[in-house]
Amino acid sequence: MQGWLGSATRFQPSLPSFPPPSYHMPGPGHKKKTKAKAQRPQDAVINWPAAPDALAWNIRAEFICDILNLPAIKSRSALKQIHSDVDAVQRKLDLMYVQHDDLYVRGTVACIWGKLCCDAKLHDQLLRKGIIGKMVPLLRHETTRFAILRAFAVMSHNGSEQAIVQIAQETSEALIDVIDDKKDSDPAAASLCVVILSHCLLAAVGDKEIKLNVASQYPWKRVLKTMLDVLESPQSNVDAWVHAMQFLVGAAMALRSYYLVEPRAPQFLCALLHANNMELRIQGMRGLMRLTILGSAAKNTKYHDPHKLFRAQFPEHITEAFWEHGLNRCDILQHGACAGDYQKAMIQVADTLDLIDLGRKLYSFIYRDELSIMKGGFMDENNRPIQTRLPFLMWDESLPHCAKALRDLGESKTFPVGNMKVSALDMADVLTIKWYLITSRYNDSFNTAVAGLARNPDELYYYYAAGVGQANPELKVQYSRKGLARVKAGVKIPSAKGAMMSIEDNYVRLGLLANSTEHALWLAFDLAETQGHDHAKWERSLALFKIAFNDAKAWTKNAPPDNRNYGRVYLMYIITKLLWEAPTLSADMREFKISRIAYNEPDRTQHRLTVETIRKHYTAGVKLFAPAIAQFGSIKELAGANVPLPAEQEALYAWFEEDPSKHDSGHDVLRLSRWSTDGLELYACSSCGNASAVLRKCSRCGTARYCDHSCQKKHWVDGHKKTCKAVDGS
Structure with missing residues (x-):
């Protein structure tokens, strides 16, 4: 196929041909070792089969391969041939490049290098031999620019991470120069530059923050501005827009300091949340989570003295929230009532020494209130603990002793708890698990809970403890969901007569919901991070996001407003609600009632910083980027460039996409799914x-x-x- 290169000038180089070397047979005993000489091309003058500007790049490449006695790069056997003596092949190509200043010859050699880089091993070997430095200068010429960009695009999709980073180091400035010069006159070339930059620079950024104004071998400010310009324009190329979006999302953690001084960066990530396309919303939230993680602190759940809370003067709107929920169902009263009963039980056991009776009461307290088992003890006038006839000094140390007393009764022994009967063995295990949890022996608490579930799958505290005590987020979600399913099936929480809290308000159920929300959300983002083109991973990620949203919604509906986890779970509710319903929400997020109801500065967790970033940039981001996002988010399937290419460039695409090793990596296809809940x-x-x-x-x-x-x-x-x-x- 003949191609068009934008120039009608025929160029015939006129370099002298090299005479064949002469050999003289040495006499006996006079054999001398001769230095190996680099093999030269058979003809220094390239006699093209037609005018070079009338030939497509792939035709020229086949012609050069024929001149150099190289196999046509069309099959696996050809690649094996080249692998067998890659140094000799590279010497031929390099000499061909050096000995000719004809752009067609040099561009063709560069295309052959690009084609060879389809093979990952050849890719890294050729890069170590310095081919990038010979290819970059050809970007300045109209004749060779597109061919070189197409070769770089192939090279940026293959090879080791170190090799991809090398491409980023040697090409970034030149590629941005091409974008600045050609974004209007040659959008196809500009699009390829964005694709190459996105792939290579994402490999280069890493996971550590790159500080602002610190010397770097990458032009990060120019890169960020270029990507944002592409994302802001509805006239951008589809390939360029999607790759720029992927860069903004993927580089948010490492380039955090650059994003914070360029408002358009967080604005774009927030604007993605308003897209109709579910995948774009997930990408936007991924970027925001990455942007805030390095500036965040670990969650620090605070425990408040119920007596101090009782005496506190709350603002009017908080008091109204208490009354609206039901004052007797709020944690503050539950804490106070349970603390009083706990003290009475300890005073009574000091007199009776009945550990079985105390164990039954502690079992009931554990279900009533998460903070029911307090350290406490009998103190003298100098506030020093008094040793009684009991086998423990501090009150919380009663748990293992009471558990042993109950366990000695055997599994057949049961006790009434409210309208239910509970076995002594289940009571003992619950007390043991509580002791393990308050002493941070999480593996022991998990193992005890799992053993208890094998015996009695209707003891809800086992599910709660298994979710809390397990480090694996998969198992945390699994046990939490199983516990919630038992609640839905009608399993009740044992409670003493007169207990004020129903199963919906009980911290065990709320803990299952919070655990499920937090870890389903974590798993969903982790899957979204690693899904690639795996449709099954996307579907499972979507299912986990839905679980997190539903459980967070149920938690906020039932939890008392003074619950110590309220802020943490409500933030996750906002995040998941934005993922599922953002397009139906107002641009100023008026649907969320967010106010600070704590006296202390809240913890700067990743979720809190993410929500604060959204509140700050959401409105401006939607206004600035909505036109482009609406256009690209509505495309059902994004694949390839949407700019018409000349015939010879189409042929070049086809030639590079022929995989001689018969391995389809799938990297060069971009798709945005049309999300639904059908699956x-x-x-x-x-x-x-x-x-x-x-x-x-x-x-x-x-x-x-x-x-x-x-x-x-x-x-x-x-x-x-x-x-x-x-x-x-x-």
């Missing part, structure tokens, strides 16, 4: 609702899915038996 049930357990990638299908109906056999058994009893038969027809 969510495929990734959620039909019993507990846990999202998993390894659910087992019901072998009978094929529609229900389960985490394990226990979930399947519970779902069967809870009603699937009827629906499964209906589907099966039996």
Whole structure:
């Protein structure tokens, strides 16, 4: 296919040809070692089969390969041939480049280098031989610019991270110069520059913050401005816009100091939250979470003295919130009432020495209030602990002693708790778990809870403890979801008569919801970070976001306004609500009632900083970037450039995309999914609702899915038996 290069000038180089070397046979005993000479091309003058400007780059490449006795790069066997003596191949190509100042020859050699870089091993070997330094100057010439950019695009998608970083180091300034010069006159070239920069610089930024105004080998300010200009313009190329978006999201953590002095950067990330496309909203929130993580502090859940809270003078709007929720259902009264009963129980046991009776009371207290077991003790006038006849000194140390007394009664022994009967062994395990939790022995608490669940799957505290004590977020979500499923199925929380708190308000259920929300959200973002083009990962990520949103919504609906976790969970509720409903919300976020109701400065957690960034930049970001986001977010499938290319450039694309190694990496295809909730049930357990990638299908109906056999058994009893038969027809 003939191609158009924008110039009708025919160029025929007139360099002298090299005479063949002459050899003289040495006499006996006079054999001398000769130095190996670099192999030269057979002809220093390239006699093209047609005018060079009338040939496509791939035709020229095949012609040069033929001159140099190189195999046509069209098959795996050709690559194996080149692998067998890559140094000799590179010497031929390098000499061809050096001996000719013809742009067509040099551009063709560069195209061959780019084609060879489709192979990852050849890619790194050739880069170590300095080919980038020979290719970059060709970007200045109209004749070779597009071919070199296409070669760099191939090279930026393949090879080791070190090699990709090398490309970034040697090409960044030149590529930005091309964008500045050609963004209006040659949008296809400018688009390729953005694609190359995005791929290479994302490999270069790393995970450590790059400080502002510190000397760097990368022009970060120019890069950021260029990317934002592309993102702001609805006339941008599709490829360029998507790659610029990916760069803004991926580099937010490392370039945090640059983003904070360039308001358009956080504004764009916030504006993505207003997109109709769900994937764009997830990308925007990912970027904001990355932007705030380095400036955040770990959560520090505060414990307040209930007596001080009781005496505190709350503002009127907080008092109104207490009354609206129900004052007797608020934590402040629960703390006070439970603390009084706890003290009475300790005074009584000092007289009776009945550890079994105390253990039964402690079991009830543990379910009533999360902070019911306090350190406390009997003190003298000098505030020193008094040793009584009890086997413990401080009150919280009573837990293991009472647990042992209850465990010695055996599993068959039960006690009434409200309208329920609880086995002594379950009581003992709950007391033991509480002791492990308050002494930070989380592995022990988890193991005890799992063993208890195997014996009694209706003891809800086991699910709570398993979620709190397990470090693996997958298991945290799984056990929390299983516990919530048991609540939904009608399992009650044991409570003494007259207890003021219902199961909806109980901290055990609220703890299951908070645990599920926090770790489902973490898992969802982790999957979104690593999903690539894996559709199943995207679907599971979506299911986890939905779980986090629903559980956060349920938590905020039922939790008392003075709950110590309220701020933490409400922030997650805002984040998940924006992911699911942002397009329906107002640009000023008036739907959220956010106010500070604490006397102390709240912890600067990642979630809090993310929400504060959104509140600061959301309105301005939507106004500035809405036109471009509306255009690109509405495209069902983004793949390739949307700028018409000349025929020879189309041929060049096709030539580079032919994979001689027959391995399709899939990197060069960009897609934005059209999100829906149609497939969510495929990734959620039909019993507990846990999202998993390894659910087992019901072998009978094929529609229900389960985490394990226990979930399947519970779902069967809870009603699937009827629906499964209906589907099966039996």
